Amino acid sequence: MPKSKKTNPAINLSDAQYYINRELSWLQFNSRVLHEACDERTPLLERLKFLAIFSSNLDEFFMVRVAALKQQVEAKVNLLTPDGRTPQQQLDDIRSYLNPVVTKHNEQFERVLQPLLLNQGIYILDYIELNSKQRSYLDHYFKEQIFPVLTPLAVDPSHPFPYISNLSLNLAVVVKNPETEEEFFARVKVPSVLPRFLPLPSELGLQNNGKPVYWTGIPLEQAIAHNLEYLFPGMNIQECHPFRITRDADLELEEDEADDLLLAIEQELRKRRMGGTPVRLEIKSQTPEVLRCRLLQDLELTENDIYQVDGLLGLRDLMYFMALPLSALKELPRQSVVPYRLQRLREPNIDPDLLELEEGKDFFSIIREKDLLVHHPYQSFSGTVERFITHAAWDPNVLAIKMTLYRTSGDSPIVNALIAAAENGKQVSVLVELKARFDEENNIYWARRLEKVGVHVVYGLVGLKTHSKIVLVVRREKDRIRRYVHIGTGNYNPKTARLYTDLGLLSCREELGADLTDLFNFLTGYSLQKSYREILVAPVNMRDCFLGLIKREIENVKNGFSGRIVAKMNALVDPEIIAALYDASRTGVQIDLIIRGICCLRPGLKDISENIRVISIIGRFLEHSRIFYFYNNTQEEIYIGSADWMRRNLDRRVEVTTPIKDQDIAKDLQEILGIMLADNRQAWELQSDGSYIQRRPCDNCPEANSQKTFMSMALRSTNMT
Structure with a gap:
């Protein structure tokens, strides 16, 4: 029998007290990254890697998020965030949070x-x-290899304060003229074209009680600092102190006014290379007050923009040490496997005289048998997605390939396959998103290469970033045309595919092929497509569909049935979605959220979110996949796709999420969610106050590391018969 309906007292679900600040939530995420560097269970060189990732993440946070807040303050914009903070309050809270964390x-x-x-x-x-x-x-190495690269820049009435590039490490040097006793200030840039850490030859390495020595050396800036007399001959070196600058690096692009988007972005990239307004100054705590004030004045910064440390600046460069061949100090090597079904494949024959593939052994016949789910990096990206596109490029029956490229690598095999496809006479259309932050220059390079071989290249839509991960292959088969698709959660980038966890669906279902055909017509031509057969598309129908799916769970509970939602994503920020989840929780829907980074929802609030639990998993791989599960009164529905629940994803980007119709794949995805929810090694539980507590195995309970579990499962799957 259905349970009796539950009614709730009216509550304003948009009240600021129910929301966590976006910026502070991101800082919490980066603190969880830092914890991996502090955790003794993490191998030693991996701990250095996490220190470097923390530093690199923080650089980007200042270049984009802090820079935007400072612009709002300067423009006297005082719009409140959903949690009730002004831009200045957010800057103040960021500094208060970061000071002890940076230390x-x-x-x-x-x-x-x-x-x-x-x-x-x-x-x-x-x-x-x-x-x-x-x-x-x-000292000899300095004279031969470093000195010729350096350029000391004087600062005096005839030499204005030099431009200091973004993220550059510099030395502030004070010298004295021995004849006049007059002091001068100069800046020396530590050149980024040289390695940050200088190794000594093995024969000069220190000995450690007979133990082997693997690396001995010093930071580059110290070699420069102790040889400054060569840069300032005849002057007395009084003091020398390192400092580092972070600048606003976001592009300011007026798309509506740009006749040529590619040219407009190239112009903005030239400005970025110069760098925008300084937003942060990093110095050592021993830096004298007079130098500190001098830097603040010349950079037009305030005391609140200074972050001081005891030790090396720019620890992102510690990634250098991951190249040391010391496997005992690293995680076990990653083993990506090819799914069992794809192990039957022959490679396409690229000999123009022998283009026929053996009947029944091509990639497409495998997909015709059944939809295929791929899970990276546990399953090989090169052996699945790259292979799919490469087969399409060389298959004589393929007529057209269409895809979106948001980020790809500098030596992209996928782009090379698209070039080969065009040269093989196939119709190739690629939407290259030029506005992919910090990948704009790389994407411009690939766009131009593709255009040169006759690929139809589209640069994205005005006002929208195309963030979807989709491929459409059109193939002639006997007396019909069949469409094959890949819809994924991650970028077509073989490098990040080794580091990020992502999912992809390979299918030839007619409804998905027709949907992607309509979507590409929207992306490349003039189309006002407002509905799709199966896929959810932002900004067209995705927001309304997700809200409808949440509302359906609410209605089921109100009608006396069970309600359940499990969602995995990178970030939950959108206030409308959060309010809908609060409403669902208050009705009795059980909700589990797996959110790697920003989460603005507060779980566990009495009468608001008592039925919501949130975890974040931080581990060896960056959790990047998006999965959405809805119980639907036993008629379960599950989706994967490119969108997080953020305003930008739902309203300002082209995103694609697909339903999973194959029941075996749906069960596999439910198993993935269940394994992650049971993680007690890398999972952190979000508390209602915005803090996180890391899970630990109970006494006599085995450690459950979800990422290690997935690696083991992938290896076992290759032995299926």
Whole structure:
């Protein structure tokens, strides 16, 4: 019998107290990244990697998010966020949060990891720790390899303060003329074209009680700082202090006024290379007050823009040490496998005289048998998605290939396959999203290469970023045309496919092929398509469809049945979706959210979100897949796609999410969600106050690491019979 209907007292679900600030939530995410560097269970060199990722993440946060807030303050924009903060309040809260975290970040390297590295034969030394032979070697190396690259820049009435490029490491140098006793200020840029860490030859490495020494060296800036007399001959070097600048790096593009989008973005990229307004100054805590004030004045910054540390600046460069061949200090090598069904494939024959593939052994026959789900990086990207596009490029029966490219690698095999397809006479259309942040230059390069071989290249839509991950292959088969599709959650980038967890569906279902045909007509031509057979498309119908799916769970509970939602994504920010989830929770719908990064929803609030639980999984791979499950009164529905539940994804981007119709694949996705919800090693539980608590295995309970589980499952799947 259905349960009796539940009624709730009226509550204003848009009240600011029910929302977590977006920026502070992101900072919490980056703190979880930092925790991996602090966790003794993480292999030593992986801990260095997480320090570097934390630093790189924070750089981008300042270049984009903090820069935007500072612009709003300068423009006197005081619009409140859903959690009730003004731009200035957010800047103040960001600084309050970051000060102790930045200190922790640097102390972890200087006080914890450096001694551990020494014990393992990795000596990252200060110049003053070197012996005479080592100093002699580095001084010679400086004269031969470093000195010719350096350009000291004086600052005086006839030499204005020099332009300091974004993310550059610099030395602020004070010199004195011994004849006049007059002091001068100069800036020396630490060149990024040289390695940040200078290794010594193995014969000059330190010995550690007979233990092997794998690396000995110093940071580049120290080699420069201790040889400044060559840059300022005849002057007395008074002092030298490193500093680092972060600038606004977001593009300001007026698309409506751009006659040529590619040209407009190239012009903006030239401005970015110069860099925008400074937004952060990093210095060492020992920097004298007079130098500190000088830098603030010349950079037009305030005390609130300074972040000071005890130790090295720019720890993103610690990624250098991941190249050391020390497998015992790293995670076990990643093993990507080819799905069992694809192991039967022959490679396409690219000999123009022997283009026929063996009947029944081509990629397309495998997809015709049954839809195929691929799970990266546990299953090989090159052996699945790349292979699909390569087969399409060389298959004589393929007539057309259409796809979207948001981000790809600098040596993209996929783009090379598209070029081959065009040269093979196929109709190839590619939407290259030129506005993909920090990948604009790479995408311009590929767009031009594609155009040169006759590919129809579209640069995106005015006012919208095309973030969808879709491929459509049109093939002639006997007396009919059949369409094959790939709809994914991640970029067509073989490099990030080794580091990000993503999903993709390969199918030849007619409804999906027809939907993608309509969508590409919208992307490349003039179309006012408002409805699709199966796929959800932002900004057309996705928001309304997701709200409708949530509302259906609410109605089922109101009618006395069970309601259940499980959603995995990168970020949950959209206030309308959050309010709908609160409404569902208050009705009795059970909701589990797996959100890697930003989550503005507060779980566990009495009478608001008591039925909502939120976890974040931070591990070896960056969780990037999006999965959406709705119980639907036992008629379960599950979707995968490119969109997070953010305003930008639902309203300002072209996104695609597809329903999963194959019941076996649907069960596989439910299993993936269940394994992640049971994670007690890499999962963090969001508390109602916005803080996170990391799960730990209970006494006598085994550790459940979801990413390791997926690696084991993938390996076992290759042995299926």
